[in-house]
Amino acid sequence: MRGSRAVALLVATMVAGVAAAAGPRSPYDSAFDDAMARYHLPGLAVGVIEDGRVVWTRTAGETVAGSGKPVTSRTLFKIASNSKAMTTALLARLVAAGKLRWDDPVTRHLPQFRMHDDWVTRNIEVQDLLVHNSGLREGAGDLMLWPEPNAFTRADILAGLAWLVPQHSFRSRYAYDNLLYVVAGEVAAAAGGAPYEDLVRREVFEPLGLARCRVGSWRSAEVDDVAQPHMRKDGRNVVINADAAIVPAITSAAAGGIRCSLGDMLAWARNWLAPDARQLAWLSAERRRELWTAHTPMPISGRRRDWDRTHAYAYGLGWRLADVDGTWTVSHTGTLSGMYSLLMLLPDRHAGFVVLINGDGDAARTMLGEVLLKHFTAPAERATIAGYAARVAAEPVTRGQAAPDVSVREPVAVDELRTRLGIWRDPWFGEAALCEEAGRVRFRAAKSPLLSGIVMRSLGRTLVAWDDVRVDAEAWIDLPADADEGMLKLAKVDPRADFSFDFEDLAFRRVRDCD
Numbered sequence: 001m002r003g004s005r006a007v008a009l010l011v012a013t014m015v016a017g018v019a020a021a022a023g024p025r026s027p028y029d030s031a032f033d034d035a036m037a038r039y040h041l042p043g044l045a046v047g048v049i050e051d052g053r054v055v056w057t058r059t060a061g062e063t064v065a066g067s068g069k070p071v072t073s074r075t076l077f078k079i080a081s082n083s084k085a086m087t088t089a090l091l092a093r094l095v096a097a098g099k100l101r102w103d104d105p106v107t108r109h110l111p112q113f114r115m116h117d118d119w120v121t122r123n124i125e126v127q128d129l130l131v132h133n134s135g136l137r138e139g140a141g142d143l144m145l146w147p148e149p150n151a152f153t154r155a156d157i158l159a160g161l162a163w164l165v166p167q168h169s170f171r172s173r174y175a176y177d178n179l180l181y182v183v184a185g186e187v188a189a190a191a192g193g194a195p196y197e198d199l200v201r202r203e204v205f206e207p208l209g210l211a212r213c214r215v216g217s218w219r220s221a222e223v224d225d226v227a228q229p230h231m232r233k234d235g236r237n238v239v240i241n242a243d244a245a246i247v248p249a250i251t252s253a254a255a256g257g258i259r260c261s262l263g264d265m266l267a268w269a270r271n272w273l274a275p276d277a278r279q280l281a282w283l284s285a286e287r288r289r290e291l292w293t294a295h296t297p298m299p300i301s302g303r304r305r306d307w308d309r310t311h312a313y314a315y316g317l318g319w320r321l322a323d324v325d326g327t328w329t330v331s332h333t334g335t336l337s338g339m340y341s342l343l344m345l346l347p348d349r350h351a352g353f354v355v356l357i358n359g360d361g362d363a364a365r366t367m368l369g370e371v372l373l374k375h376f377t378a379p380a381e382r383a384t385i386a387g388y389a390a391r392v393a394a395e396p397v398t399r400g401q402a403a404p405d406v407s408v409r410e411p412v413a414v415d416e417l418r419t420r421l422g423i424w425r426d427p428w429f430g431e432a433a434l435c436e437e438a439g440r441v442r443f444r445a446a447k448s449p450l451l452s453g454i455v456m457r458s459l460g461r462t463l464v465a466w467d468d469v470r471v472d473a474e475a476w477i478d479l480p481a482d483a484d485e486g487m488l489k490l491a492k493v494d495p496r497a498d499f500s501f502d503f504e505d506l507a508f509r510r511v512r513d514c515d
Contacts, residue, residue, distance in 0.1 A: 034385035039364035042237040043071035045262040045356040052274030052350040065237035077356040080334025083258035088318030100191040102127040109190040114162035129184040131295040135166035138175040139499035150448040160428030178255040185254025213260040227358035229338025265354040325377035403494035409458035420483040424508035435514035473497035
């Protein structure tokens with residue numbers, strides 16, 4: 001190692017070392033160190049609450065790999081879907097103020113709102129937007145939110161929902177949904193008389209003292225301590241989707257667009273675990289109970305039964321509710337490209353913890369979260385990162401989960417698809433071009449520029465190989481024999497790919513020749 005890389009690594013190591021040396025090592029230090037080392041994280045911030053007090057915090061790594069700028073307790077992270085609980089808290093404030101009711105029809109506040117089924121449109125209530133029981137496929141319509149950047153607006157989402165065909169009957173089962181949280185944010189705006197972002201600042205951030213949390217548009221320089229998302233590439237952490245000087249407002253804010261620091265998230269957690277008189281005046285015990293009341297039963301995985309002895313698992317209003325080793329937990333995770341978060345509360349023990357990661361942190365969050373949780377629920381197990389990683393490695397991969405090997409591929413000849421080239425349109429996603437460019441057939445989505453790639457042949461089928469490595473779910477592309485009559489369909493090549501790549505909800509029809 002030479003030059004800036006060596007200096008950056010030295011700084012990152014010193015940051016971790018200073019935190020560890022600041023006092024005697026706690027039981028949490030080993031788990032923290034193991035997670036950083038095993039998963040090669042660019043940055044990590046963790047805080048633990050016991051008996052209503054913050055008893056341990058630790059940060060390590062860098063906001064930008066190689067920059068030498070350390071992650072601190074003030075560093076802003078994207079909290080992703082942990083934003084949902086802030087959205088429901090905002091709505092609870094509006095309920096308390098008499099500006100809406102949980103059982104209000106959504107159309108009372110948004111007359112333009114439509115679902116695919118007219119009966120559902122008339123009967124879906126505000127609380128239904130928050131509990132993942134709409135009947136839509138898991139992640140339906142998420143391609144209007146991600147990958148970022150894209151040109152979809154909240155008005156596009158309100159218009160597009162009517163075209164998303166439900167997979168199940170209304171209120172019959174759980175399927176995670178982001179679009180309806182965006183709708184919930186618009187309900188809040190209509191009822192509260194201000195944009196969603198202004199309401200969150202006024203009704204959540206300011207009264208709770210979450211001074212560094214940000215939502216909407218803001219200047220990077222005014223914060224000057226912001227973790228950037230990373231991906232692992234060629235054995236290194238590489239920044240993706242770096243912030244510009246002005247961070248723009250995003251369509252998905254109510255579902256997953258808030259950023260906060262470790263200090264903010266610990267203050268947010270303590271508000272739920274040990275609220276003082278001022279915080280109870282902000283949101284009463286009755287309103288808090290409503291948010292933590294189970295609405296939609298959630299499936300309990302074999303891993304959750306095995307690891308946590310869970311018997312009940314359900315979604316409340318922006319929170320997941322479960323028993324773990326006989327202890328009640330209230331939690332949520334947040335996942336965006338290159339950013340992972342976890343907030344875990346054990347209300348009966350006035351305990352909990354926060355995990356914030358700015359890299360490929362799925363496995364790290366799972367293992368670290370489990371080890372920290374077991375410290376409270378099953379300390380005799382002496383849980384370790386290595387122990388849980390070994391258990392995951394030993395889990396069998398079911399046949400249906402295996403991704404096909406599409407490494408052998410070649411571009412599809414233009415003449416092979418000549419009669420099916422053109423501009424295709426899906427009623428909610430908009431137009432996509434399947435056209436010749438530089439002697440290749442290219443798929444290019446009009447409103448989502450990252451969804452652009454060359455059409456390839458592999459395993460006797462056609463797929464789109466996206467140009468941008470940030471789009472990590474390739475898509476099969478199935479073309480009709482008759483371009484003027486049939487539909488162009490997409491599907492995930494890897495069935496285990498993130499559900500937000502909801503290619504299966506797309507159904508394109510050809511509308512004209514290539515421009």
